[in-house]
Amino acid sequence: MPQPSNPSPERAARGDGKNIPVEDTHAAAGETQPPAGTTDPGNDSNPSSGADAAAAPIDPQGSASAQAAQVIEDAEAVLDGVVIEPSIDEQVAKxxxxxxEWQDKYLRLHAEWDTYxxxxxxxxxxxxxxxxxKxxxxxxxxIDDFERTIDYAEKNGEGGLLxxxxxxxxxxxxxxxxDGVQVIDPKGEAFDALEAQAVATVEDASVPDETVADVYQKGYKMGSKCLRPAMVTVTSGGPKREKPQENAAK
Structure with a gap:
């Protein structure tokens, strides 16, 4: 059975052959280092990138630009919530x-009301x-019967009845x-086919043509509507009657 060898005095002085316990420095380092320094086994990135980034110098110009952009963004956010009051001139113009606009609407409404x-x-x-x-x-x-009765009384001397x-x-x-009825009695006037009906013609050179000589039956109208045209006789053989357009032109 082999015997354990005794170390030489030189090795004993150097500690050779002794089992010196070694502390787990990696575990201690993992507990004291921040999470940013840890490495993810499933991540393919360089484990030392976190340390390099922490050790990298800070760019003062980039930091100032970032701060300016943040200030501008904050100012815009504040302005979005601020209601800018219009000036006095803008309020007066409005x-x-x-x-x-309201005056125009009033005038239009007034005109429509007048038309209605x-x-x-x-x-x-x-x-x-x-x-x-009707x-x-x-x-x-x-009325026709009354007029015929009057004509008979005049011809037969019925004074009281007349x-x-x-x-x-x-x-x-x-x-x-x-009530608005107009009597059409055009004796001696120019013949108007819209208000009179010619039943006969008589020769008369002393008056212009188409002059109403006698009225057999009076006509009646209301406004512009002729209820019944007058029955008349019209002259012929006289001078030509001038048209209204020719008189107006002269």
Missing amino acids: AKAEAA RRRTAEQREAEKARATE LVESLLPV DGVKAVHSKLVATLVK
Whole structure:
């Protein structure tokens, strides 16, 4: 059985052959170093990059640029939340523009109201005229009978009857005229085909052509509408009648 060898005095003095416990410096270093110095086994980056970055010198110009950019960003963020009040001139200009806009709206509304009121009044007048037209048309034969009675009384000397009939006739015609009825009695005037109907012609050289000689039956109209044209006789053989355009030109 081999015997353990005894170290020589020189080796003993140097410590050769002794088991000296060694501290785990790597574990201690891992506990004292910051996390930025640790290495990730799954990361392919250089383990010494953290230490190199920490040891790298700081660029003063880059730091100043970063600080300036941060200041500008903070200022913009502050300005975004600040409401800038307009100046007095801008406020006055804005108020004038709003006043002009409201004035324009008022004028337009006023014009539309005037147009509506005028049209409504015209419609009421037209409806009133249409309501009266039918009544007047039904009364026209009564007026004709009155006029024939007056003509008979005048020719046969019925003085008492004539005065009474004339009074009733005048009162009836006056009532219709008051409601807008116009009597068409164009004797001695130029013939108007819109308001008169020629039933015969008579020779008369003393007056211009197309002059109404006699009225057999009067006509009536309301406003611009002719309810019934007058029945007349028209002259012929006289000088030509000048047209209204020629008279206006002269």
